[in-house]
Amino acid sequence: MRKIDAELREEMRKTYVGKLMNVIRIKGFNSLKIQDMAEHMQISKASLYNYFSSKEEIIQELTGTYIAYYKEVDQTILNNEITYIDRFQKLFEQEVLTFIYISELFLEELKVGFPDLYETIISARRQRKMNIRQFYEMGMKEGIFHSLNPSIYTVQDEVMLRKLLDPAFLLEEGLTIKQVLLDYYQAKKIQVFKDQELKKMNDKSTILEKIEYLTRKLSNSYSS
Template structure:
């Protein structure tokens, strides 16, 4: 009798592949290519994944789980919650710039529309969840009275631009500096002056360091 497949083993293999899939898409990948990226033999890969669709299902589930983890933390609405959740939302917004690429979404829509719809649905749910958070902050007098839809649009457009290689090279800056500046920009934009103390910047420094390392590895 075969031993059951451990979910953590599948996840480890998928994480070896996920950067390439997200950056370049997956339509061109054969199962031999996937095994190579996972750094295992074809036979070993088939112990964990029955098909290319099974692999892509795993990739999408990793992204979906990451998005939904943030929602699970939304259970406390005292003022300190807004500073913490702002930082968590910032971290996730930056990470999703790396995870949700045009190459990935186009390939999913063309090859696996069901997986595309699952991911699209979770992203739409995240958007509505974020809008409720911003509206609640305004209602409680913590956030400035700005259009919350503009905040999401700003993340979608501006974050993609300032984290691009073209932007970094043209402005002679680093991803770490850009993320730090964008974080400060969003904090000052969102929180009222007398509520800035709710945000502990010491908590974000290791996060930005980690995000910067991930971006730099992806560019190598």
């Protein structure tokens, strides 16, 4: 095994694991052999072993990537120096990306095959829900958001995104991914923010950029 600079090695590990996200979301990881993973990473099996010693290490890296993303966004939504609308948009983006990549199949296989990793990611999700609740409660306390149980927002996202982004639903209703995301964002924004806050907003350009990005991610995941 050739030696690779530690910083570069870590960067490449994240890059290669990122290439597995779509296939693992759809097929899980139990059926994937090391050779299959190498093919999805677009490297040889020998090259894969320069970065990972085993399939277990790959799953550990993938789980760690998801948890790190949770923590990164959590730090953003609880940062009072960032406007509420910017934090709201970041949370919206995370909800969609979580839907795209962290599938129930992945979690089920993780629970059976790697129970310690499963508990780690579930713990991170619990903390995330607590942070989301705190974000909404802060907005309500400051008179920015309508008063409503924050748990409703969380459950609503889980249910609505699963339905709205179902390819069969999109086809049946003649809708595009971009339009569904934009409409759902606008509907949720009106639901969360009070009228006086909505009148002061100028969020069109920033949310369109995020939705274009999310649309590309979803389109790629559907075509995988």
